[in-house]
Amino acid sequence: MPEVGFREWLAIGRAITDGHLMRYAGKAHLTSRFERELGEAIGTRHVLTVNSGTSALIAALAAAGIGPGDEVLVPAYTWMATAAAPIHVGAVPVLVDINETLTIDPEDILRKITPHTRAIMPVHMVNAPCDMEAIMSIAREHGLVVIEDACQAVGVRYRNSYCGTIGDLGAFSFNRMKNMNIGEGGAVLTNDEGYFIRARSFHDLGATMRGHLDNLSVPSFVGMNLKSNEIEGAMLRVQLKKLFPQMRRMQERRAMLAGILSESAGFRVTPHNDPDTAVSLSIIAPTREEAIALTKRRGIHNRLLDSSKHVYTNWEPILAKRTFHPKMNPWDWAKREINYTADMCQRTLDILERTCVVTLGLQYPAPLMRMVARKLVS
Numbered sequence: 001m002p003e004v005g006f007r008e009w010l011a012i013g014r015a016i017t018d019g020h021l022m023r024y025a026g027k028a029h030l031t032s033r034f035e036r037e038l039g040e041a042i043g044t045r046h047v048l049t050v051n052s053g054t055s056a057l058i059a060a061l062a063a064a065g066i067g068p069g070d071e072v073l074v075p076a077y078t079w080m081a082t083a084a085a086p087i088h089v090g091a092v093p094v095l096v097d098i099n100e101t102l103t104i105d106p107e108d109i110l111r112k113i114t115p116h117t118r119a120i121m122p123v124h125m126v127n128a129p130c131d132m133e134a135i136m137s138i139a140r141e142h143g144l145v146v147i148e149d150a151c152q153a154v155g156v157r158y159r160n161s162y163c164g165t166i167g168d169l170g171a172f173s174f175n176r177m178k179n180m181n182i183g184e185g186g187a188v189l190t191n192d193e194g195y196f197i198r199a200r201s202f203h204d205l206g207a208t209m210r211g212h213l214d215n216l217s218v219p220s221f222v223g224m225n226l227k228s229n230e231i232e233g234a235m236l237r238v239q240l241k242k243l244f245p246q247m248r249r250m251q252e253r254r255a256m257l258a259g260i261l262s263e264s265a266g267f268r269v270t271p272h273n274d275p276d277t278a279v280s281l282s283i284i285a286p287t288r289e290e291a292i293a294l295t296k297r298r299g300i301h302n303r304l305l306d307s308s309k310h311v312y313t314n315w316e317p318i319l320a321k322r323t324f325h326p327k328m329n330p331w332d333w334a335k336r337e338i339n340y341t342a343d344m345c346q347r348t349l350d351i352l353e354r355t356c357v358v359t360l361g362l363q364y365p366a367p368l369m370r371m372v373a374r375k376l377v378s
């Protein structure tokens, strides 16, 4: 993630001096300018800044009209927010296995589609893009909405597009772990004007006085307050300037390290859905024991299985189908009984217990990381 420093501090100072902290107040313009700049940079017509990636996912689902009785396909390996978001609009998540790319497996999507499936939420995990070509083709064939969770893949490319801009809607997170970091924040992306207008109205409580629904021929509907503010807009404009240079450095570093690791028979780099633009690097060991041994070595992160709420077996309230109020329970509104068990996505668990992310070490000079990688394979 890029550091937050002096340039952000200056930008915040200017925003305060402007005197408009609320994005829809007076002459406030920083958040709107950021939305235009991000849209132009990644090639999407509409960007709506919100207060988190989770909010972006919920607003995207609401915009697409997903609700009670609907099933939404989500991967079994993702931050719990992806599976929680459908629940907040009254739908239920249906878990889909990943494959070795660490992203949702198109073949398992086909197995999990039922007459009640309305949407797929592919998640570009750890900066690794999903197989969007296969996913879009399945979605078109079955009439499903695609909401890309690109919270972990801001600025990541898939073929000639950016993650988050390929499906019907996309979601970014700008929390402190992400490629653009303002502490907390997010954005909804779409090329569809109707979805954009609905998302914008939803994120501002359904407030009609700001003209959010002016171009839409539907009555206003109740939303939530998921708005961002001008301080965030100011920081995001600075972070956007840092994004692409950082992604280029990640791509170079990844190519260098993957090259060294592939020289050794002992390491298998996980397959990638667009190796030419890859910015993430993981290795998959033949056995669980070998993966555990790998984590003791410098430059290797924990096994993905040990990444807490990114693994479905740790989504305790979802597995238990527990909501804040027993009568607001989407599983009661589903068209069939949906249950979850700890062993239901065994293939995902098998991959996660053998896979470790390799650090790109952007904070260190390239020759040092080359040395670390050479030591790993020696």
Ligand SMILES: Cc1ncc(COP(=O)(O)O)c(C=O)c1O
Binding pocket: 052, 053, 054, 055, 078, 079, 081, 082, 123, 149, 151, 152, 173, 174, 175, 184, 185, 186
């Ligand atoms: C894959 C994924 N989806 C959704 C989210 C939710 O983003 P936020 O923390 O900004 O709400 C995250 C954040 O960690 C994430 O990694």
